[in-house]
Amino acid sequence: MHATVHDLFTATAARTPAAEFLFTESVTARAYGIAAGAIRWGEAAAEVERLRTAYAQAGYGHGHRVGLLLENRPAFLFHWFALNALGVSVVPINAEMRSAELVYLIGHSEIGLAVTLPERAADLRTAAAQAGIAFSTMGPDDEVPPAQVAAPRAGEAIGTGTECGLLYTSGTTGRPKGCMLSNAYFLRAGEWYAALDGVCSMRCDAERVITPLPLNHMNAMAFSTMVVLVAGGCLVQLDRFHPKTWLQSARESGATIAHYLGVMPAMLLAAAPSAADKDHAIRWGFGAGVDRKNHAPFEARFCFPLVEAWAMTETGAAACVMANREPRLVGTSCFGRQQDHVEIRLVDDEGQEVTGDAPGELLVRSAGDDPRRYFFSGYLKDEEATREAWAGGWFHTGDLVRRDATGNFFFVDRKKNVIRRSGENISAVEVESVLNQHPAVKTSAVAATPDAVRGDEVLACIVVREALDASQHAQIAASIVEHALAQLAYYKAPGYVAFVDALPLTASQKIQRGQLRELAQALPGQGHCIDTRAMKKRQA
Incomplete structure (x- = not known):
């Protein structure tokens, strides 16, 4: 059993030194101004050892933290592994972060060094x-x-419990929290992934995993990178998702497994169909959040399954649930069934088990004697938030999920995104999914706004594809609501449609739900916010 990520990397490099470890395809090479092509395991190991020696000589050691602002470049991995060998935790820094975000992250994590783009x-x-x-x-x-200071834990052995990375949550509702992630967390993620079966069986030393997801998130750090370290093979780390060239990159790199987020299939489907859509070696995709209406059409057109999974930064693979076995229930937001390594509860607002297929908050923990095994080690400098997250001995995910009679789990929404109108719970994500299909809508975000009669009303912030005159607002708003009424229960349709230039987003391009809720309080009554409540009528 390996004690650190570095141990695992060096063992696999020693086993397959001449095999390809990293492949940089042409689009990423141009974006970064680096060489295209392969870096072999032996070459990578030599560079990691060079850096390890340099860091050790400079005084870095167990308990230090070092920031990495290197985007998705190979250098990120080399510096991470080298620092990990010394017991140094890395703090990935999103290159999109600006002044206030950087002040908070540096101050909170107390990093004394950042390896950065000049x-x-x-x-x-x-x-x-x-x-x-x-x-x-x-x-x-x-x-x-x-090093600015001596290593805080210099006298302690480096092992599975040593902090490997400090990853910050997106902070969609408040200040980002620093998730302390141990070597055990990362090693378990790779081992879990490499042991998948069913639709997602892994072939030792044969897979080429392509991902456009950022290395400052757990998916790329803990899943795509770690499975290559455990199972061998090659990592194809893209600079970001380019819908026009993604298939070209997949072909050039010989990718066999693809990582995705929900928006990616939608963008690929938006392009005109081509015979080249099937010209690739991808066996399956690993991801989450594909729009239900896009799931089956994507698989039919591109000829590989999109296998939905659920996990969080805090849970890693300890509580990951994945629809890797048939029936996958394509097009239903199904993310699989409970496996032996995890225990799961669905509870209502009072903490009672929900009945039937009613949605409830997803609570998870590791099976066995240690409910926190392989989870995050806690939130840095926030013991209260850690205790709250683990109230009653279960990790509270904040996700609303339902379970059918045969044990399949279906994602509904984030609990805080749910709008409660006249006693009905409405998922913001569900409404956004429908609104985004309207031809005038570039993107949308839905939140609750107060209603004196119904408690909450649905307010939709809309960014349109083409600029509108104010005189067109009412007509387009009515068209958007009619579109929603044709596909959703009447009470889920927007009661207000606000035309905005941009949505409030986090640095990782997620909707900033906290800001959105504040915005929704103030928008009704403004000229660009159209009152469409009169269109919402119960169907006869």
Whole structure:
């Protein structure tokens, strides 16, 4: 059993030194100004060892934290593994972060060094000064500056419980929380993935995993990277998702497994069909959130299954549930059935088990003696939030899920996104999914706004594809609501349609639900917010 991510990497590199470890296809190479092609396991191991020696000589060790602002470049992985060997935790920094976000992250994590793209070094140093943190920066190929302080845990052995990474949640409803993730967390993620069966069987040393997802998120760090370390094979880490060239990248790299998020299938389906849609070697896709209406059409057109899964940064693979066995119930938001490694409850607002297929909050824990085994180690500097998340010995996910009579789980929405109108629970995600199919809608976000009679009313913020005159607002709003009424129960349709230039988003491009709720309080009565409540009538 390996004790660290670095141990696992070096063992696999020693076993397959001449095999391809990383493949950079042409689009990513151009975006980053780096060489296209393969880096072999042996070459990667030599670079990791060079960096490990440099960091050790500069005084970095067990208990330090180092920031990585390197986007999805190979250098991210090399510096991560080298630092991990010394017991140093890495703090991935989203390159989209700006001043206030950087001040918070640097101050909260207390990183003394960031390995960064040179053009962002000054921003990081300015943020560190504002946070009052002694701080250095270096480029990925620079000499390592001396550590600011001695390693806090220098006398302790490095092992599975050592912090490997500090990943910040998106902060859709408040300040991002720092999730402390151990070596055990990452190792378990790779082992779980490599042991999948059914639709998602892994072939040792043969798979080529392509992902456009960012290395500052757990999916790319803990799943796609770690499965390659456990099972061998090659990682194809894209700079980001490019819908026009994604299939070309898949072909060029020989990808056999693809990682996705829900928006990606929709963007690929928006392109005109082509014979080239089936010209790839992809066996299956690993992801979450594909729109129900897109699921079957995508699989028919591109000829590989999109296998839906559920996990969170806090849970890693410890409570991951995946629809990797048939029947997958395509097009239903089904993410699989309970497996032996996890215990699951669905509860109402009072903490009581829900009955039938009613939705309830998903509570999870590891099966066995230790309910927190392989989960996150806690929220940094926030023991109260950690205790709250684990109330009653179960991790409270904040996700609403329902379960059918045969044990299949179906994602409904985030609990905080649910709108309660006249006693009916309405999922913001469900309504957004329908609104986004209207030809005038580029993107939408739905939230509750107060209603004196019904408690909440549905308010939709709409970003349109083409600019509108104010005189067109009422007509387009009516068209959007009619579109919703044709596909949803009347009470789910928007009672207000607000035309906005942009939606409030987090640095990772998720809807900033906290800001959205505040916005929804103030929009009714403004000129660009159309009252469509009169259109919402119960069907005869």
